[in-house]
Amino acid sequence: MSDNQALAALQELIEVVAKLRSPDGGCPWDLEQTPQSLTPYVIEEAYEVVDAIQRGNQEAIAEELGDLLLQVVLQAQIASEAGHFTLKEVAQGIAKKLIRRHPHVFGDVTVNSMDEIKQNWESIKAEEKGEEKQTLSKKLRSYQRTLPPLAGAMKISQKAAISGFEWENVNEVWAKVDEELAELKHALAEETPERQQAELGDLLFAIVQIGRWYNIDPSAGLQGTNQRLIQRIEKMEAVVDRPLSDYSLEELDALWQQAKAQLAKGE
Structure with missing residues (x-):
């Protein structure tokens, strides 16, 4: 497919979504949707894309990517109607971000390893978001708010470790797992449901640390x-x-x- 054909197909989708949202002959269900009401569908479609990729089903991948793209276009359409932003601004914004974060491709920066590429990306990202002036707790809070619990625990522990919150060796991590398991057993036998839940969370977090040390994705x-x-x-x-x-x-x-x-x- 040529670039022009791809753009034409995207334009058709944009027009279809606009028609669905039109007060004049549009779909009642689409018209009553809000960015908040569509949030579950964004998450659901993203997970369905991942599932299709993991199964290696190319037809399903194409279909699920389409469903996810619909959510992007629909969110942009609703925002445009409210005068907030348009799909054009969304696309331009991500294009500019990619250019900024790849100075070794679009600029004159020279890199010698994947590690340098990652370091540049994180440094530029932090500068963009003003994170260089943020406290560690604010950075970690953002991961807690925006990521699923297991992925959030991994990201939080990675960033905390970089800042010095790290064990000296993996044996200490295993000891922490044993400690948290014992505390959970005690809570289940003698403490309140709230404490039991807290101790289960502590044990899960400790197990995530094992995954981090052995480079295993817990999710x-x-x-x-x-x-x-x-x-x-x-x-x-x-x-x-x-x-x-x-x-x-x-x-x-x-x-x-x-x-x-x-x-x-x-x-």
Whole structure:
């Protein structure tokens, strides 16, 4: 597809969305939407794009990217109607940002490694946002507000470690995990639900630190566990003649082990 064809296709989408939002013959559902009411769809579509990419389904990737693009265009359309900004400003803004943050491509900066590229990016980003004058707590607060909990914990711990909040070795991290596990067990036995929740959070945060030290993504790890659980249940359901809830615990365990073995063999 040529650049002109791509621009024409994008223009068609813009016009379709504008028509859906038109008080004269538009869609009642689209007309009543606000930036806030559409927020869940932005998150949902982003996750569906990630799922399609992980599955390697090119047709699904194209479809889900379209759904995500719709959310971008729709947000810009609503903002334009209110006189805040337009899709043109959105596109121009990100283009200018990319140019600023890639001085080794669009400027005369020379880099010798990926680390230097990352350092330049973070330095320019911090300067843009005025983060160089921000306190550490304000920087961390922004990650807590804008990222999902597991991803936020990883980012917060990474930035805190850079600022000196770091263990001397991984054995100390393992000791922290053991400490938090013991505190959770104590809370579950003797303390309030609020304390129990707090201690569970502390344990999860400590486990995230293990992931950071070993360069393992905790979000991806948990997603993989969820997927394996579903696959095993699918295998179990494929060989039974009644709902799984009708089976005893011993029977379910046998079916589980059989499904686990089948998946391990690639069956």
